[in-house]
Amino acid sequence: MELKIYHMYPDLLNLYGDLGNVTCLRQRCQWRGIHVEVVGFSMNHEAPLNEGDLFFIGGGSDRGQNIVYSHLLNYRKLMGDLIEDGAPVLAICGGYQLLGEKYIDAEGNDVPGLGIFDYHTRSEEGRLIGNIIIKNSLGLSPETLVGFENHGGRTYHDHKPLGEVVVGYGNNGKDNQEGMVYQNCIGTYLHGPLLPKNPHLADHLILKALERKYGLKELPSLHDEGEYSAHNKVLKLYSP
Amino acid sequence: MGFIISYSSFRYYFAVIAGNTVSFILRKILKSSASAMPGKVAMTIYPDILKLVNERCHNKILITGTNGKTTTNNLLNFIFRREFPSVLSNLRGANMPQGLVSAFLHDRKKEYDWGIFEVDEGSFQKVTENIKPDYVLVTNFFRDQLDRYGEIEKAFQDILKALEPLNTTLILNADDPLVSNFRKLNKKNIYYGVTSNQYSTNQQGIVESRFCPACSSYLEYDYYNYGQLGGYQCPDCGFKNPPYDYSITGIDYQDHQYHFRFLEKDHNSQDITFPYEGIYNAYNCCAAITVALEIGLPMDRVACSIEEFEYHLGRMENFQFPDKIVKIALVKNPIGLTETISSISLDERSKSMLFVLNDNPADGRDVSWIWDAEVEKTVNIKNINQIFCSGRRAEDIALRLKYAGVPDELVEVDDDMDHAIGKVLKEKVEIIYLLPTYTAVFQARELVLANLTGTSKKMSHFREYLKNFKISR
Numbered sequence: 001m002e003l004k005i006y007h008m009y010p011d012l013l014n015l016y017g018d019l020g021n022v023t024c025l026r027q028r029c030q031w032r033g034i035h036v037e038v039v040g041f042s043m044n045h046e047a048p049l050n051e052g053d054l055f056f057i058g059g060g061s062d063r064g065q066n067i068v069y070s071h072l073l074n075y076r077k078l079m080g081d082l083i084e085d086g087a088p089v090l091a092i093c094g095g096y097q098l099l100g101e102k103y104i105d106a107e108g109n110d111v112p113g114l115g116i117f118d119y120h121t122r123s124e125e126g127r128l129i130g131n132i133i134i135k136n137s138l139g140l141s142p143e144t145l146v147g148f149e150n151h152g153g154r155t156y157h158d159h160k161p162l163g164e165v166v167v168g169y170g171n172n173g174k175d176n177q178e179g180m181v182y183q184n185c186i187g188t189y190l191h192g193p194l195l196p197k198n199p200h201l202a203d204h205l206i207l208k209a210l211e212r213k214y215g216l217k218e219l220p221s222l223h224d225e226g227e228y229s230a231h232n233k234v235l236k237l238y239s240p
Numbered sequence: 241m242g243f244i245i246s247y248s249s250f251r252y253y254f255a256v257i258a259g260n261t262v263s264f265i266l267r268k269i270l271k272s273s274a275s276a277m278p279g280k281v282a283m284t285i286y287p288d289i290l291k292l293v294n295e296r297c298h299n300k301i302l303i304t305g306t307n308g309k310t311t312t313n314n315l316l317n318f319i320f321r322r323e324f325p326s327v328l329s330n331l332r333g334a335n336m337p338q339g340l341v342s343a344f345l346h347d348r349k350k351e352y353d354w355g356i357f358e359v360d361e362g363s364f365q366k367v368t369e370n371i372k373p374d375y376v377l378v379t380n381f382f383r384d385q386l387d388r389y390g391e392i393e394k395a396f397q398d399i400l401k402a403l404e405p406l407n408t409t410l411i412l413n414a415d416d417p418l419v420s421n422f423r424k425l426n427k428k429n430i431y432y433g434v435t436s437n438q439y440s441t442n443q444q445g446i447v448e449s450r451f452c453p454a455c456s457s458y459l460e461y462d463y464y465n466y467g468q469l470g471g472y473q474c475p476d477c478g479f480k481n482p483p484y485d486y487s488i489t490g491i492d493y494q495d496h497q498y499h500f501r502f503l504e505k506d507h508n509s510q511d512i513t514f515p516y517e518g519i520y521n522a523y524n525c526c527a528a529i530t531v532a533l534e535i536g537l538p539m540d541r542v543a544c545s546i547e548e549f550e551y552h553l554g555r556m557e558n559f560q561f562p563d564k565i566v567k568i569a570l571v572k573n574p575i576g577l578t579e580t581i582s583s584i585s586l587d588e589r590s591k592s593m594l595f596v597l598n599d600n601p602a603d604g605r606d607v608s609w610i611w612d613a614e615v616e617k618t619v620n621i622k623n624i625n626q627i628f629c630s631g632r633r634a635e636d637i638a639l640r641l642k643y644a645g646v647p648d649e650l651v652e653v654d655d656d657m658d659h660a661i662g663k664v665l666k667e668k669v670e671i672i673y674l675l676p677t678y679t680a681v682f683q684a685r686e687l688v689l690a691n692l693t694g695t696s697k698k699m700s701h702f703r704e705y706l707k708n709f710k711i712s713r
């Protein structure tokens with residue numbers, strides 16, 4: 001078995017240790033004997049998107065995100081079709097915002113997003129920073145997902161959230177919801193990085209990719225003591 | 241008028257007394273080494289106290305940038321204190337305005353030959369409103385663990401704005417495109433750098449900005465020395481390393497020391513040995529020697545000081561135990577951690593390591609920066625016996641090591657730092673590396689000293705230990 005992981009714009013979108021998500025996906029496949037190729041997709045390294053089995057989009061500086069937007073716009077339809085077809089996508093922070101309709105900046109200007117989803121993000125007073133714990137809506141066990149959020153934008157939508165906030169802010173600090181799930185596309189504000197401390201979510205993405213490609217229904221389990229002791233440490237330190 | 245002067249001087253003395261009282265309470269009663277607090281109190285009472293510091297120092301050097309400020313400051317002090325009777329400096333790394341004031345309260349004199357201060361990038365503007373430097377040294381710009389969007393660009397713009405009105409000489413790291421971009425201010429610029437050497441790579445590791453600071457194109461690199469420091473040029477506008485005024489060349493690592501040649505513009509050269517690891521320390525040495533030569537100190541004496549330099553306070557400090565060496569190196573951001581791991585991998589001695597990862601506000605509450613560091617390089621470290629992981633987020637660093645490919649059996653997690661240090665010091669190895677984050681440095685150092693004096697009362701650090709901790713034990 002073989003998976004192609006597309007790391008979108010690794011040179012421009014690379015904040016807050018998000019690279020660790022790709023490291024995690026790659027290792028967890030390799031530990032199971034699944035061959036992995038990580039493709040760094042960027043402006044000067046374009047690759048056929050429809051060959052990707054799993055997509056990761058992180059966040060970047062404003063300059064980085066503007067460059068990404070104007071480039072990725074060429075692939076908007078293809079990206080939308082892939083999501084509709086059930087390709088697993090993990091989009092974090094800036095990447096999550098980018099998939100929506102627009103970002104309204106501090107001066108009230110509209111910065112367009114790809115518009116694959118109909119949500120928008122608004123810059124509001126004060127950054128939402130801190131450890132975050134949510135209860136996932138994917139039915140994964142354990143129920144909790146842990147991470148660290150750091151965002152000035154507030155995202156508003158009626159889609160299914162990734163989870164319900166237990167500690168922290170989530171999408172906007174108001175409606176108690178965190179992230180978004182559509183088919184196998186997940187948008188979220190959780191850094192940390194997200195996947196190493198939440199191996200159940202990492203495996204969910206890997207399984208969805210293998211299911212779509214090979215019809216696989218189950219993954220062999222791994223020794224996740226280290227992963228869950230880091231997960232549980234966050235719960236121990238920061239649960240209410 | 242007389243009243244105003246006496247009122248002002250009353251406020252000054254009151255500020256000094258209050259600051260020193262706070263300092264005493266912190267050190268002796270609360271046993272805290274937080275060194276900015278006395279300055280903070282004094283500044284509240286006498287806001288212009290920094291201007292007074294400015295007046296009392298005949299010459300001033302400010303050091304700013306992300307990494308290497310504290311080491312370069314310590315190096316400069318080591319050189320300058322052999323040449324000048326009075327130097328004022330914030331050597332303990334408290335680098336905001338209140339930290340500078342604390343240093344002054346601690347070492348109060350009517351005048352100083354030199355004031356040498358490291359200044360946090362975020363405080364640079366505030367400091368230069370009061371302190372008018374003769375020289376400003378800029379080391380590099382990297383992402384700190386608490387990065388905000390566009391932080392590096394903002395730091396650059398803030399410092400640029402603060403430098404603009406100053407009549408000062410800039411000492412710039414030519415190898416960092418973000419730093420050499422200060423050339424556009426058209427001040428008097430002195431450039432230093434490290435030439436391509438056997439430790440340079442073609443591989444781009446963590447690079448903070450791939451864009452040309454002049455025109456935003458992609459920069460091309462001939463080689464990388466450390467992060468985005470290296471030989472760069474812009475294919476579109478021609479922006480590239482300015483020619484060096486001072487440089488380090490021919491670096492070689494042998495017998496746990498760095499050997500290199502220091503070159504002046506007129507091709508005078510001097511071979512120097514530096515007893516601390518890391519390419520980043522080559523840059524720190526280069527910066528310090530550049531400043532020293534630029535103010536007219538003789539090369540041979542400067543070289544001698546560099547070779548005899550002894551580091552204190554946990555930024556790569558050595559402790560000699562009867563049977564082993566213990567080194568403490570502060571790690572605080574991805575580039576620093578990557579370079580520390582790289583330099584340990586050059587050391588052939590049998591060794592054990594201890595990471596201490598805390599997530600207190602001063603460390604950065606977000607520990608995700610450890611995933612931006614190339615911890616994968618840990619697998620290149622030779623003759624390693626055990627890696628201990630400790631601190632509030634011990635499990636996070638252990639997990640990072642797991643995903644970096646470090647075998648499980650090498651890693652032991654113990655989130656109680658006292659225990660973990662006790663265990664690692666018992667390892668039967670030639671050298672122990674302790675890598676703590678900021679809030680763990682002072683405590684780790686204290687525990688090592690306590691173990692050291694417990695082992696042998698003849699150790700040279702014993703006197704220092706007594707001086708610092710007599711009352712607290």
Ligand SMILES: [Zn+2]
Nearest residue numbers: 452455474477
């Ligand atoms: Zn250019």
